[in-house]
Amino acid sequence: MKTRDLLQRRLNRRKLLKTSARLAIGSTLAVSLAAPPIVRAAGGKVIIGAFVDGGLTPFKQKIIPLAKSEAGFDIEFLEDEYGVTLEKWFADAQNNAGQYDMYLLDDPWVPQFGAADVLEDLGAGGIDASDPDWIASLIAMGYWPPRQGPRVKGFESADSKLVALPFVGDLQTLTYRNDVYTDGPPATWDDLIAKGKEGVAAGKIKYPIVFRGVSGNPIVTSWYPIFLSFGGQFFDDKWNVAFNSDAGKKAADYFVGTLKQNAPPGVVEFDSDQEGAAILGGDAGAIIQYSGNALKADDPKQTKVAGKLDFGVVPKQEKAIAQIGIFIASVPKSAPNKANTIEFLKWYVSPATQAKLAEAGSIPVRRSAFAVPKPGNRLIPVALKQLDSGAEPRPRTPDWAKVEELLGIELNKALQAGSGGAEALDAAAGKVTSYLKDAGYYK
């Protein structure tokens, strides 16, 4: 009997284990089979990822509702802070997570996404990029590898594909106080400083200029138009560093010396929020900036100097040339509502919708839209003037973020010291060359 009991017990335990295993497997299967399949949004749904920026306000306020009422698109607009979007979206695209239908990229990120081959070919999707109504310099930014200029290793002979589409035009322009610069926008940097000092002496402003000094992207973005206007060139056509040329060094010395002396004392730590506060709060006489804060210039709720801010082409040393930095739309291969998104883009970039975008106050990406009788913002015609006067995108390399970081650190150190811009460029040139060499740019 004892043996039988023992056997019985063992058998029961075995049965128990077997039953448990069967139950576990069975219930898992049952749950997975019974669970509804992942429902991909249907109809006109489009999930757009964007970073927070004032330049997108007209799109959010006017165009999203229009997309619903006029074309039946149901837009879900997901915003994040600028500093986290690149890594978040790249992970989404690379892992095929399918959380977004469209990313509104900052244009220097196009090469990174393009080289990783995670974006849809929008040309193959039926978007016509050959229409002469496109602003040539803007549509060129959507191609990977770039159609003009040097190409990085591995993409020398690859076919250029349209992987991103200009979405909201943006570029640096001058915003200035019309009660300080009474004769219109200052033509040169020296004029800007001289007149600004008069404004300070008259008690109208506290500082002639304000800019961003935080290391990395902010300081390089602020320095870039000065660098370009002094005649600087970033790389040659073989990716050799060229920014530490004489012109570049003069621009750097001018930036960390003269401009710092005429900017708020804490400019080394200034990012876009502080520079925006300085110009909109009435402390600064002038600023080179993108449209985000410029769009607030006439709103008394957002500025203490409404009516006193005007826009102009950036000052020149040799040329009046600015940096282009547009919002550019791309569709990840993992987009859950790809067809909707392509249709939305076709609708959105049509001359008719772009005209409405201009009327809403954003810089359009089609030349015809600049001709609307009543642009929603005084900045829009100035932006076209700047585009025609001269505007350049940043170099089209997937390593731009690292290059900007290395240069930004050195410029920031020189800005702290208030001198040594030329030496900072030499130091940065050495680091950038070493980095690009390791990355296989040179034979």
Add this chain to the structure above:
Amino acid sequence: MSARDRWLSRERLQGAGLDAALPYLLLAPSILVTLIVLVYPLWDGIRASTQFYRYGKALRDVGLENYARLWDDPQFLNSLWVTLRFVTASVAIETVLGLALALFCLHEFRGIKLLRTVLIVPMVITPVVVAIVFRLIYASDAGMLTAFSEALGGGPVQILGEPTRAFVGLVALDVWEWTPLMFLIMLAGLQSLPVEPFEAARVDGAGPWRVFIDHTLPMLRPVIAIAIVLRTIDAFGTFDQVFVLTRGGPGEATRLLSVLGYDTAFKFQQTGYAAALFLTMGLIILALALAAVRMLRRAGES
């Protein structure tokens, strides 16, 4: 052997096998989870650290090259130095302040319970929120320190734009947030000490300072060591505060290893190099922890 005997024998053997396997079967789910969430990521990290990545893809195996490159990389060496200085300064100040506060709060007086509660509030606030608040205090254009200085007739106070001050500002933030943890551990340690040696010392006429040096400190040494080990490991991984407060600037003055690793992995997409960086960082922390444990053991033996 009859058929029934053969059946019984087989069942007996199967039963015995089942008995032997049962512990492993019961452990299997937790082992599986450990493998998935701990061992696989670690193995994958080690594997990634031996690869050369471009554009988010592993292109070729480079062996230990990424590890070797670290020691020639001025950015890594700078961040290692900044991190070591940050950890040393923060943990040292937090230890001294935590012990002082614990000694003070050991006394029973009116309001002491409220004071003990208030003292631990900083460590329960989300680090990102603390960093935002400190940014609002330090900002040279509209920060509280500048407002205070200007109210007294001074000029803007610049903390985040000057390397040394930014570093001190970061340490101050960490001290404000994490001294309460040290205080809590020390207070628990002090409350667990036996009272007899202290009474005997007082009877022998020893003053408070003598009692502290000869009795409190030696008896509290293991607790202090544990607190230092825990805080050191935690401080090495500090990320949120510096990410929000300075992003590593000005220049590279506050660029801790965690921030450099984050940028390398996610902003510059050098996954292999970042993996080597983080694994090296992990080994440094492990070495420090082992050294501290050895120190603890010696303290226990003495």
